[in-house]
Amino acid sequence: MDVRLRIVALIAILILFLVVLDLVRRRRLLERYALLWLGSALALMALASWGGLLEEVSTAIGVATPSNALFVAAFGFVLVLLLHFSIAVSRLSDQSKILAQRLAILEERERELEAELARRGEQATAPEPIRDPVRR
Amino acid sequence: MTMHRRADNLAVVPAYNEAATIAAVVASIHEARDDFDVLVVDDGSTDATSELAERAGARVLRMPFNLGIGGAVQAGFTFALEHRYERMVQVDADGQHLPDEIQTLSDTMDARPEVDMVCGSRFITDTGYPAPISRRTGIHIFAFLLSRFVGQRVSDPTSGFRLYNRRGIALFARDYPHDYPEVEAILMVHHHSLRMVEVPVRMRERGGGVSSITSGKSAYYMVKVLLALFVGLARRRPVPEPGEDAPVMAGHGI
Numbered sequence: 001m002d003v004r005l006r007i008v009a010l011i012a013i014l015i016l017f018l019v020v021l022d023l024v025r026r027r028r029l030l031e032r033y034a035l036l037w038l039g040s041a042l043a044l045m046a047l048a049s050w051g052g053l054l055e056e057v058s059t060a061i062g063v064a065t066p067s068n069a070l071f072v073a074a075f076g077f078v079l080v081l082l083l084h085f086s087i088a089v090s091r092l093s094d095q096s097k098i099l100a101q102r103l104a105i106l107e108e109r110e111r112e113l114e115a116e117l118a119r120r121g122e123q124a125t126a127p128e129p130i131r132d133p134v135r136r
Numbered sequence: 137m138t139m140h141r142r143a144d145n146l147a148v149v150p151a152y153n154e155a156a157t158i159a160a161v162v163a164s165i166h167e168a169r170d171d172f173d174v175l176v177v178d179d180g181s182t183d184a185t186s187e188l189a190e191r192a193g194a195r196v197l198r199m200p201f202n203l204g205i206g207g208a209v210q211a212g213f214t215f216a217l218e219h220r221y222e223r224m225v226q227v228d229a230d231g232q233h234l235p236d237e238i239q240t241l242s243d244t245m246d247a248r249p250e251v252d253m254v255c256g257s258r259f260i261t262d263t264g265y266p267a268p269i270s271r272r273t274g275i276h277i278f279a280f281l282l283s284r285f286v287g288q289r290v291s292d293p294t295s296g297f298r299l300y301n302r303r304g305i306a307l308f309a310r311d312y313p314h315d316y317p318e319v320e321a322i323l324m325v326h327h328h329s330l331r332m333v334e335v336p337v338r339m340r341e342r343g344g345g346v347s348s349i350t351s352g353k354s355a356y357y358m359v360k361v362l363l364a365l366f367v368g369l370a371r372r373r374p375v376p377e378p379g380e381d382a383p384v385m386a387g388h389g390i
Contacts, residue, residue: 021367024363024367025367025370025371027371030314031314031315031360031363031364031367032314032315032360034363035356035359035360035363038363094201095200095201098200098201099200102200
Protein backbone atom coordinates (compact mmCIF):
# COMPACT_ATOMS: atom_id res chain seq x y z
CA MET A 1 0.00 0.00 0.00
CA ASP A 2 1.15 3.50 -0.83
CA VAL A 3 3.11 5.21 1.94
CA ARG A 4 1.02 8.39 1.66
CA LEU A 5 -2.17 6.39 2.08
CA ARG A 6 -0.69 4.65 5.12
CA ILE A 7 0.17 8.00 6.70
CA VAL A 8 -3.27 9.48 5.99
CA ALA A 9 -4.97 6.37 7.42
CA LEU A 10 -2.76 6.43 10.51
CA ILE A 11 -3.42 10.12 11.18
CA ALA A 12 -7.18 9.66 10.76
CA ILE A 13 -7.22 6.66 13.12
CA LEU A 14 -5.04 8.48 15.65
CA ILE A 15 -7.44 11.44 15.66
CA LEU A 16 -10.36 9.05 16.20
CA PHE A 17 -8.48 7.42 19.07
CA LEU A 18 -7.75 10.73 20.79
CA VAL A 19 -11.28 12.05 20.29
CA VAL A 20 -12.70 8.90 21.93
CA LEU A 21 -10.27 9.22 24.87
CA ASP A 22 -11.17 12.88 25.31
CA LEU A 23 -14.89 12.08 25.26
CA VAL A 24 -14.33 9.58 28.05
CA ARG A 25 -12.27 12.14 29.94
CA ARG A 26 -15.04 14.74 29.64
CA ARG A 27 -17.63 12.15 30.68
CA ARG A 28 -19.55 12.28 27.43
CA LEU A 29 -18.83 8.60 26.76
CA LEU A 30 -18.93 5.67 29.17
CA GLU A 31 -15.91 3.39 29.33
CA ARG A 32 -18.01 0.39 28.35
CA TYR A 33 -18.89 2.00 25.01
CA ALA A 34 -15.45 3.49 24.50
CA LEU A 35 -13.67 0.11 24.69
CA LEU A 36 -15.11 -1.12 21.38
CA TRP A 37 -14.10 2.11 19.63
CA LEU A 38 -10.61 1.97 21.08
CA GLY A 39 -10.23 -1.71 20.20
CA SER A 40 -11.32 -1.07 16.61
CA ALA A 41 -8.99 1.89 16.29
CA LEU A 42 -6.05 -0.14 17.65
CA ALA A 43 -6.68 -3.00 15.20
CA LEU A 44 -6.93 -0.61 12.25
CA MET A 45 -3.79 1.16 13.43
CA ALA A 46 -1.94 -2.16 13.46
CA LEU A 47 -3.16 -2.96 9.95
CA ALA A 48 -2.21 0.45 8.60
CA SER A 49 1.24 0.73 10.17
CA TRP A 50 2.58 -2.84 10.40
CA GLY A 51 4.47 -3.33 7.12
CA GLY A 52 3.40 -6.53 5.39
CA LEU A 53 0.54 -7.38 7.75
CA LEU A 54 -2.08 -5.75 5.53
CA GLU A 55 -0.69 -7.52 2.44
CA GLU A 56 -0.80 -10.87 4.22
CA VAL A 57 -4.33 -10.31 5.40
CA SER A 58 -5.51 -9.26 1.94
CA THR A 59 -4.02 -12.31 0.22
CA ALA A 60 -5.41 -14.54 2.96
CA ILE A 61 -8.98 -13.31 2.44
CA GLY A 62 -8.56 -12.95 -1.35
CA VAL A 63 -8.71 -9.17 -1.74
CA ALA A 64 -6.66 -7.94 -4.71
CA THR A 65 -5.61 -4.51 -3.40
CA PRO A 66 -4.35 -4.23 0.20
CA SER A 67 -5.95 -0.80 0.68
CA ASN A 68 -9.32 -2.42 -0.02
CA ALA A 69 -8.59 -4.90 2.79
CA LEU A 70 -8.22 -1.94 5.14
CA PHE A 71 -11.63 -0.65 4.01
CA VAL A 72 -13.16 -4.09 4.51
CA ALA A 73 -11.71 -4.27 8.01
CA ALA A 74 -12.95 -0.78 8.85
CA PHE A 75 -16.39 -1.64 7.49
CA GLY A 76 -16.43 -4.81 9.60
CA PHE A 77 -15.71 -2.82 12.76
CA VAL A 78 -18.42 -0.29 11.86
CA LEU A 79 -20.92 -3.15 11.50
CA VAL A 80 -19.95 -4.54 14.90
CA LEU A 81 -20.26 -1.09 16.48
CA LEU A 82 -23.69 -0.56 14.91
CA LEU A 83 -24.90 -3.92 16.21
CA HIS A 84 -23.52 -3.01 19.64
CA PHE A 85 -25.49 0.24 19.61
CA SER A 86 -28.67 -1.50 18.47
CA ILE A 87 -28.34 -3.80 21.47
CA ALA A 88 -27.72 -0.83 23.76
CA VAL A 89 -30.72 1.08 22.36
CA SER A 90 -32.93 -1.99 22.80
CA ARG A 91 -31.90 -2.27 26.43
CA LEU A 92 -32.51 1.46 26.97
CA SER A 93 -36.02 1.31 25.48
CA ASP A 94 -36.81 -1.72 27.65
CA GLN A 95 -35.59 0.15 30.70
CA SER A 96 -37.47 3.37 29.95
CA LYS A 97 -40.66 1.35 29.39
CA ILE A 98 -40.24 -0.23 32.83
CA LEU A 99 -39.48 3.18 34.38
CA ALA A 100 -42.64 4.68 32.85
CA GLN A 101 -44.73 1.78 34.18
CA ARG A 102 -43.26 2.07 37.67
CA LEU A 103 -43.80 5.83 37.63
CA ALA A 104 -47.45 5.45 36.58
CA ILE A 105 -48.05 2.90 39.36
CA LEU A 106 -46.31 5.18 41.87
CA GLU A 107 -48.42 8.18 40.82
CA GLU A 108 -51.62 6.18 41.11
CA ARG A 109 -50.60 5.04 44.59
CA GLU A 110 -49.74 8.56 45.58
CA ARG A 111 -53.14 9.88 44.38
CA GLU A 112 -54.88 7.11 46.33
CA LEU A 113 -52.92 8.04 49.45
CA GLU A 114 -53.74 11.73 49.04
CA ALA A 115 -57.42 10.92 48.63
CA GLU A 116 -57.30 8.69 51.69
CA LEU A 117 -55.58 11.42 53.72
CA ALA A 118 -58.14 13.99 52.59
CA ARG A 119 -60.99 11.68 53.63
CA ARG A 120 -59.44 11.11 57.06
CA GLY A 121 -58.70 14.82 57.41
CA GLU A 122 -62.35 15.69 56.80
CA GLN A 123 -63.49 13.15 59.35
CA ALA A 124 -61.03 14.42 61.92
CA THR A 125 -61.62 18.15 61.41
CA ALA A 126 -65.31 18.25 60.51
CA PRO A 127 -66.77 17.54 63.97
CA GLU A 128 -64.36 19.86 65.75
CA PRO A 129 -65.84 23.28 64.91
CA ILE A 130 -69.13 22.07 66.41
CA ARG A 131 -67.68 20.76 69.66
CA ASP A 132 -65.12 23.47 70.31
CA PRO A 133 -67.44 26.41 71.03
CA VAL A 134 -69.48 24.26 73.43
CA ARG A 135 -66.42 23.30 75.45
CA ARG A 136 -65.14 26.83 75.64
CA MET B 137 -36.63 16.78 58.10
CA THR B 138 -35.43 13.26 58.64
CA MET B 139 -37.99 10.65 57.86
CA HIS B 140 -38.13 7.30 59.68
CA ARG B 141 -34.47 7.49 60.64
CA ARG B 142 -33.97 5.25 63.63
CA ALA B 143 -30.19 5.28 63.97
CA ASP B 144 -27.49 7.81 63.09
CA ASN B 145 -25.68 5.54 60.67
CA LEU B 146 -26.66 3.45 57.69
CA ALA B 147 -25.48 0.05 56.48
CA VAL B 148 -26.08 -0.34 52.74
CA VAL B 149 -26.30 -3.89 51.43
CA PRO B 150 -26.43 -4.11 47.62
CA ALA B 151 -28.02 -7.43 46.66
CA TYR B 152 -28.67 -9.18 43.38
CA ASN B 153 -30.29 -12.61 43.73
CA GLU B 154 -28.90 -13.18 47.22
CA ALA B 155 -31.92 -14.92 48.76
CA ALA B 156 -29.66 -17.62 50.22
CA THR B 157 -27.78 -15.23 52.51
CA ILE B 158 -29.59 -11.87 52.71
CA ALA B 159 -31.74 -12.60 55.76
CA ALA B 160 -28.76 -13.81 57.78
CA VAL B 161 -26.67 -10.79 56.74
CA VAL B 162 -29.39 -8.30 57.73
CA ALA B 163 -29.97 -10.10 61.03
CA SER B 164 -26.27 -10.20 61.84
CA ILE B 165 -25.87 -6.47 61.20
CA HIS B 166 -28.85 -5.69 63.45
CA GLU B 167 -27.44 -7.99 66.09
CA ALA B 168 -23.95 -6.50 66.00
CA ARG B 169 -24.97 -2.81 65.71
CA ASP B 170 -27.93 -0.93 67.13
CA ASP B 171 -26.50 2.36 65.83
CA PHE B 172 -26.92 1.33 62.18
CA ASP B 173 -30.11 1.21 60.10
CA VAL B 174 -29.95 -1.42 57.38
CA LEU B 175 -30.87 -0.56 53.79
CA VAL B 176 -30.92 -3.38 51.25
CA VAL B 177 -30.71 -2.20 47.65
CA ASP B 178 -32.31 -4.96 45.62
CA ASP B 179 -30.74 -4.56 42.19
CA GLY B 180 -33.54 -6.15 40.17
CA SER B 181 -33.41 -9.60 41.77
CA THR B 182 -35.68 -12.28 40.36
CA ASP B 183 -35.68 -14.30 43.59
CA ALA B 184 -37.10 -13.54 47.04
CA THR B 185 -34.26 -11.18 48.07
CA SER B 186 -36.57 -8.18 48.72
CA GLU B 187 -39.18 -10.10 50.73
CA LEU B 188 -36.58 -11.87 52.85
CA ALA B 189 -34.72 -8.61 53.53
CA GLU B 190 -37.93 -6.84 54.55
CA ARG B 191 -38.94 -9.71 56.80
CA ALA B 192 -35.50 -9.54 58.45
CA GLY B 193 -36.20 -5.89 59.32
CA ALA B 194 -34.28 -4.00 56.65
CA ARG B 195 -35.56 -1.12 54.58
CA VAL B 196 -35.50 -2.08 50.93
CA LEU B 197 -35.02 -0.10 47.74
CA ARG B 198 -36.20 -2.15 44.79
CA MET B 199 -34.55 -1.16 41.55
CA PRO B 200 -37.00 -1.53 38.65
CA PHE B 201 -34.29 -3.31 36.66
CA ASN B 202 -30.68 -4.33 37.15
CA LEU B 203 -28.47 -1.24 37.34
CA GLY B 204 -25.19 -2.95 38.13
CA ILE B 205 -23.28 -2.66 41.37
CA GLY B 206 -22.28 0.99 40.87
CA GLY B 207 -25.82 2.21 40.30
CA ALA B 208 -27.17 0.14 43.19
CA VAL B 209 -24.61 1.41 45.70
CA GLN B 210 -25.08 4.99 44.49
CA ALA B 211 -28.80 4.65 45.30
CA GLY B 212 -27.59 3.87 48.83
CA PHE B 213 -25.38 6.99 48.90
CA THR B 214 -28.30 9.14 47.71
CA PHE B 215 -30.57 7.61 50.34
CA ALA B 216 -27.97 8.26 53.05
CA LEU B 217 -27.57 11.87 51.88
CA GLU B 218 -31.33 12.56 51.75
CA HIS B 219 -31.89 11.11 55.21
CA ARG B 220 -28.82 12.87 56.56
CA TYR B 221 -27.10 9.87 58.01
CA GLU B 222 -23.82 10.62 59.78
CA ARG B 223 -21.97 7.63 58.38
CA MET B 224 -22.58 4.92 55.86
CA VAL B 225 -20.98 1.52 55.61
CA GLN B 226 -21.26 -0.81 52.63
CA VAL B 227 -21.67 -4.49 53.47
CA ASP B 228 -21.81 -7.23 50.85
CA ALA B 229 -24.93 -9.39 50.75
CA ASP B 230 -23.04 -12.66 50.38
CA GLY B 231 -21.85 -12.80 53.98
CA GLN B 232 -18.25 -12.05 53.08
CA HIS B 233 -18.07 -8.98 55.32
CA LEU B 234 -18.35 -9.55 59.07
CA PRO B 235 -20.63 -7.04 60.88
CA ASP B 236 -18.34 -7.32 63.92
CA GLU B 237 -15.64 -5.66 61.87
CA ILE B 238 -17.75 -2.50 61.38
CA GLN B 239 -16.38 -1.61 64.81
CA THR B 240 -12.84 -1.69 63.41
CA LEU B 241 -13.84 0.76 60.67
CA SER B 242 -15.73 3.15 62.92
CA ASP B 243 -13.02 3.11 65.60
CA THR B 244 -10.58 4.26 62.93
CA MET B 245 -12.92 7.08 61.89
CA ASP B 246 -13.42 8.09 65.53
CA ALA B 247 -9.68 8.23 66.09
CA ARG B 248 -9.02 10.15 62.87
CA PRO B 249 -11.92 12.53 62.16
CA GLU B 250 -10.13 13.97 59.12
CA VAL B 251 -10.58 10.68 57.26
CA ASP B 252 -13.57 10.55 54.89
CA MET B 253 -13.40 6.89 53.83
CA VAL B 254 -12.15 3.89 55.80
CA CYS B 255 -11.58 0.75 53.73
CA GLY B 256 -11.45 -2.74 55.17
CA SER B 257 -8.48 -4.52 53.64
CA ARG B 258 -7.76 -8.25 53.45
CA PHE B 259 -4.13 -7.79 52.50
CA ILE B 260 -2.45 -5.29 54.86
CA THR B 261 -1.59 -8.10 57.18
CA ASP B 262 -2.15 -11.76 56.51
CA THR B 263 -5.77 -12.11 57.62
CA GLY B 264 -5.97 -15.58 56.15
CA TYR B 265 -8.32 -14.62 53.33
CA PRO B 266 -8.24 -17.39 50.72
CA ALA B 267 -8.47 -15.50 47.42
CA PRO B 268 -7.78 -17.43 44.23
CA ILE B 269 -4.38 -16.61 42.74
CA SER B 270 -5.83 -15.19 39.48
CA ARG B 271 -7.97 -12.67 41.34
CA ARG B 272 -5.11 -11.78 43.65
CA THR B 273 -2.94 -10.93 40.65
CA GLY B 274 -5.54 -8.50 39.31
CA ILE B 275 -6.03 -6.94 42.73
CA HIS B 276 -2.27 -6.50 43.11
CA ILE B 277 -1.94 -4.78 39.73
CA PHE B 278 -4.65 -2.28 40.68
CA ALA B 279 -3.09 -1.89 44.12
CA PHE B 280 0.32 -1.17 42.58
CA LEU B 281 -1.02 1.44 40.13
CA LEU B 282 -3.34 3.14 42.62
CA SER B 283 -0.65 3.36 45.27
CA ARG B 284 1.45 5.36 42.80
CA PHE B 285 -1.42 7.52 41.56
CA VAL B 286 -2.62 8.57 44.99
CA GLY B 287 0.77 8.59 46.73
CA GLN B 288 -0.39 6.35 49.54
CA ARG B 289 -0.26 2.60 49.98
CA VAL B 290 -3.45 0.91 48.76
CA SER B 291 -3.48 -2.83 49.44
CA ASP B 292 -7.05 -3.92 48.69
CA PRO B 293 -8.60 -1.62 46.05
CA THR B 294 -11.51 -3.96 45.20
CA SER B 295 -12.81 -4.33 48.74
CA GLY B 296 -16.36 -2.99 49.04
CA PHE B 297 -16.28 -3.04 52.84
CA ARG B 298 -15.98 0.71 53.40
CA LEU B 299 -17.18 3.31 55.87
CA TYR B 300 -17.89 6.86 54.66
CA ASN B 301 -18.55 10.09 56.52
CA ARG B 302 -20.86 12.85 55.23
CA ARG B 303 -18.30 14.25 52.81
CA GLY B 304 -17.74 10.80 51.32
CA ILE B 305 -21.48 10.21 51.08
CA ALA B 306 -22.04 13.58 49.39
CA LEU B 307 -19.28 13.01 46.84
CA PHE B 308 -20.46 9.56 45.77
CA ALA B 309 -24.15 10.51 45.80
CA ARG B 310 -23.24 13.03 43.09
CA ASP B 311 -20.94 10.77 41.12
CA TYR B 312 -20.07 7.09 41.49
CA PRO B 313 -18.44 4.92 38.82
CA HIS B 314 -20.65 2.52 36.85
CA ASP B 315 -19.56 -1.04 36.38
CA TYR B 316 -16.88 -1.97 38.91
CA PRO B 317 -16.72 1.11 41.09
CA GLU B 318 -14.42 0.37 44.02
CA VAL B 319 -11.08 0.86 42.28
CA GLU B 320 -12.00 4.09 40.55
CA ALA B 321 -13.66 5.44 43.71
CA ILE B 322 -10.25 5.52 45.41
CA LEU B 323 -8.92 7.73 42.61
CA MET B 324 -11.96 10.02 42.92
CA VAL B 325 -11.42 10.37 46.66
CA HIS B 326 -7.86 11.44 45.91
CA HIS B 327 -8.88 13.91 43.16
CA HIS B 328 -11.34 15.62 45.47
CA SER B 329 -8.78 15.97 48.25
CA LEU B 330 -10.73 13.68 50.52
CA ARG B 331 -8.77 11.36 52.78
CA MET B 332 -8.89 7.61 52.89
CA VAL B 333 -7.23 5.05 55.09
CA GLU B 334 -7.15 1.26 55.06
CA VAL B 335 -7.43 -0.99 58.08
CA PRO B 336 -6.95 -4.75 58.21
CA VAL B 337 -10.17 -6.74 58.62
CA ARG B 338 -11.05 -10.40 58.59
CA MET B 339 -13.34 -11.55 55.81
CA ARG B 340 -15.15 -14.79 55.20
CA GLU B 341 -15.39 -16.77 52.02
CA ARG B 342 -18.61 -16.14 50.12
CA GLY B 343 -21.60 -17.71 51.85
CA GLY B 344 -23.61 -18.41 48.71
CA GLY B 345 -24.61 -16.98 45.35
CA VAL B 346 -22.20 -16.21 42.56
CA SER B 347 -19.66 -13.39 42.51
CA SER B 348 -20.42 -10.62 40.05
CA ILE B 349 -16.89 -11.06 38.73
CA THR B 350 -16.79 -14.39 36.90
CA SER B 351 -13.54 -15.63 35.40
CA GLY B 352 -14.77 -15.01 31.85
CA LYS B 353 -15.46 -11.38 32.59
CA SER B 354 -12.28 -10.69 34.50
CA ALA B 355 -10.19 -9.77 31.44
CA TYR B 356 -12.83 -7.27 30.35
CA TYR B 357 -12.94 -6.03 33.93
CA MET B 358 -9.17 -5.48 34.00
CA VAL B 359 -9.13 -3.56 30.70
CA LYS B 360 -12.14 -1.43 31.58
CA VAL B 361 -10.87 -0.46 35.02
CA LEU B 362 -7.38 0.26 33.65
CA LEU B 363 -8.91 2.54 31.01
CA ALA B 364 -10.99 4.26 33.68
CA LEU B 365 -7.93 4.70 35.88
CA PHE B 366 -5.69 6.18 33.20
CA VAL B 367 -8.39 8.43 31.77
CA GLY B 368 -9.32 9.32 35.35
CA LEU B 369 -5.82 10.70 35.78
CA ALA B 370 -6.49 13.25 33.05
CA ARG B 371 -9.78 14.35 34.59
CA ARG B 372 -9.05 17.35 36.67
CA ARG B 373 -12.55 17.82 37.97
CA PRO B 374 -14.48 14.56 37.71
CA VAL B 375 -17.56 16.19 39.24
CA PRO B 376 -18.79 19.65 38.33
CA GLU B 377 -18.07 22.31 40.90
CA PRO B 378 -20.99 24.52 41.96
CA GLY B 379 -22.09 26.61 38.99
CA GLU B 380 -20.53 24.33 36.38
CA ASP B 381 -22.32 22.18 33.82
CA ALA B 382 -24.46 19.33 35.14
CA PRO B 383 -22.92 15.83 34.99
CA VAL B 384 -25.44 14.77 32.36
CA MET B 385 -26.05 17.52 29.84
CA ALA B 386 -28.59 17.80 27.06
CA GLY B 387 -27.22 18.59 23.65
CA HIS B 388 -23.48 18.58 24.22
CA GLY B 389 -22.37 16.54 21.27
CA ILE B 390 -18.82 16.22 19.96
